[in-house]
Amino acid sequence: MKIMHIGLDDTDSPRKGCTTYVAALLVEKLRKLGTEFIDYPNLVRLNPNVPWKTRGNGALCLRIRCDESDEKKIKETVTNTVEDHADLEYTGTDPGIVFFKKAKIPREVKIFAKKAVTGIVNLEDALKLLKKFEAEAVGFKKCRGIIGGLAAVGETLQCDYTFEILAYRIPENWGLKRRVDESSIVEMDKATAPYTFNNVDQKTSRVLITPRGPDPILFGIRGETPEIVKEAFEMAKPLETVERWVIFRTNQGTDAHLKLVKQLSQIKPFNPVVAKGTVATNPKIIPRRHVVFSIENESAQVDCAAYEPTGSLRKAAKKLIVGDYVEVHGGVRAPSQNHPLTINLEKIRVMRLAPKIVYHNPVCLKCGKRLKSMGRNKGFRCKKCGSRHLDLRKIEVKVKREIRKGLYITSSRSQRHLTKPFRRYGLEKSHTVFKGLIEDWCFP
Numbered sequence: 001m002k003i004m005h006i007g008l009d010d011t012d013s014p015r016k017g018c019t020t021y022v023a024a025l026l027v028e029k030l031r032k033l034g035t036e037f038i039d040y041p042n043l044v045r046l047n048p049n050v051p052w053k054t055r056g057n058g059a060l061c062l063r064i065r066c067d068e069s070d071e072k073k074i075k076e077t078v079t080n081t082v083e084d085h086a087d088l089e090y091t092g093t094d095p096g097i098v099f100f101k102k103a104k105i106p107r108e109v110k111i112f113a114k115k116a117v118t119g120i121v122n123l124e125d126a127l128k129l130l131k132k133f134e135a136e137a138v139g140f141k142k143c144r145g146i147i148g149g150l151a152a153v154g155e156t157l158q159c160d161y162t163f164e165i166l167a168y169r170i171p172e173n174w175g176l177k178r179r180v181d182e183s184s185i186v187e188m189d190k191a192t193a194p195y196t197f198n199n200v201d202q203k204t205s206r207v208l209i210t211p212r213g214p215d216p217i218l219f220g221i222r223g224e225t226p227e228i229v230k231e232a233f234e235m236a237k238p239l240e241t242v243e244r245w246v247i248f249r250t251n252q253g254t255d256a257h258l259k260l261v262k263q264l265s266q267i268k269p270f271n272p273v274v275a276k277g278t279v280a281t282n283p284k285i286i287p288r289r290h291v292v293f294s295i296e297n298e299s300a301q302v303d304c305a306a307y308e309p310t311g312s313l314r315k316a317a318k319k320l321i322v323g324d325y326v327e328v329h330g331g332v333r334a335p336s337q338n339h340p341l342t343i344n345l346e347k348i349r350v351m352r353l354a355p356k357i358v359y360h361n362p363v364c365l366k367c368g369k370r371l372k373s374m375g376r377n378k379g380f381r382c383k384k385c386g387s388r389h390l391d392l393r394k395i396e397v398k399v400k401r402e403i404r405k406g407l408y409i410t411s412s413r414s415q416r417h418l419t420k421p422f423r424r425y426g427l428e429k430s431h432t433v434f435k436g437l438i439e440d441w442c443f444p
């Protein structure tokens with residue numbers, strides 16, 4: 001028996017498909033061929049800030065044990081399935097498949113994967129690694145999917161990880177409005193909290209498990225263990241036929257994309273970062289209600305933006321003032337003609353609040369009425385008794401801040417797949433104690 005890791009990416013387009021669905025089809029086909037899955041299919045979210053992603057920048061890896069004599073059949077099945085289900089006519093869909101036949105994933109491939117999650121990698125480096133480790137790849141068109149395919153192979157999810165059960169629609173329903181009993185989702189959320197997450201937006205009560213768009217996913221439920229997502233799946237009531245379902249192991253909800261930068265001058269476009277600095281300009285509201293402020297340290301000053309859909313995060317950002325010390329988390333947008341390099345905020349940790357001082361006019365020493373200023377450094381005049389006070393100064397008053405120290409996260413409805421939500425804090429896993437797959441991890 002041999003171990004094979006099969007990486008897949010870039011099969012879908014905004015108008016059709018989903019690489020997780022190709023993986024779900026392959027689960028059925030490969031099991032029929034007699035292969036054994038040694039892990040749940042891995043759904044690896046790569047850098048959410050790469051400019052050429054379609055949606056969530058997800059890549060897939062199937063890790064199997066198979067008979068050496070079946071290798072050819074397996075490769076054919078995978079290649080044909082990708083070919084049949086990829087939107088090959090769409091410019092920008094460049095599928096890639098990687099067949100990696102070493103049981104243990106080499107360190108260099110793991111490093112490549114980490115870089116694909118936190119930064120930008122290139123096809124040339126992917127091909128060099130494939131050659132070095134005698135892996136095989138199949139690429140279509142520009143072959144860019146090979147990058148994601150190799151990254152999915154290399155991300156063995158040994159630090160923090162979560163699970164997602166994905167249920168798929170029958171092809172007749174693709175593109176139609178998704179039908180799920182929303183009250184069953186709200187109940188499921190209550191019953192399984194905190195071990196499932198991002199089911200419902202707490203503020204608007206909107207159900208979040210159903211994606212929008214023409215892809216074949218009916219819904220996805222995310223959680224800490226395969227058992228809990230399965231239990232939650234049984235509580236959810238779909239109002240249309242579920243064609244198939246599969247439990248994936250994933251880096252979703254783990255903040256795996258964020259990398260700490262020591263100096264603001266090190267921040268590069270497209271790299272998600274965690275950076276610390278002092279608020280250097282007061283937040284301002286720009287068109288479409290986005291909030292922008294800047295932070296600085298001794299090395300540079302950088303703009304930060306909390307977009308309108310970030311909800312509670314935007315509200316917190318609005319309350320910052322110059323002098324606050326914050327840690328910002330987010331993706332980096334390249335500078336353009338209209339704006340400088342900007343961190344698109346996903347989280348803000350307020351670490352120190354500056355005192356907020358307002359200045360009041362003093363009161364009249366004779367009659368106690370609040371004085372009127374006669375102009376800058378020109379003293380004050382009392383409107384009631386007419387007295388003048390040339391040597392009085394404005395009074396400093398410290399006012400209560402409307403924001404507290406602590407962590408602020410974008411509302412669930414606008415969280416990225418990789419963003420760790422509040423619910424997961426304290427539930428992180430630090431290493432994989434892999435107990436094997438549960439019995440029912442995919443449709444029979």
Ligand code: ATP
Nearest residue numbers: 010046053054055056057058116121144145147148
């Ligand atoms: P999905 O819809 O499945 O969530 P996606 O459709 O948004 O994902 P893809 O269609 O897979 O994204 O396209 C992303 C492309 O970018 C892939 O070809 C992948 O190989 C490539 N890619 C992903 N991450 C990186 C990275 N960090 N550096 C360079 N290329 C990357």
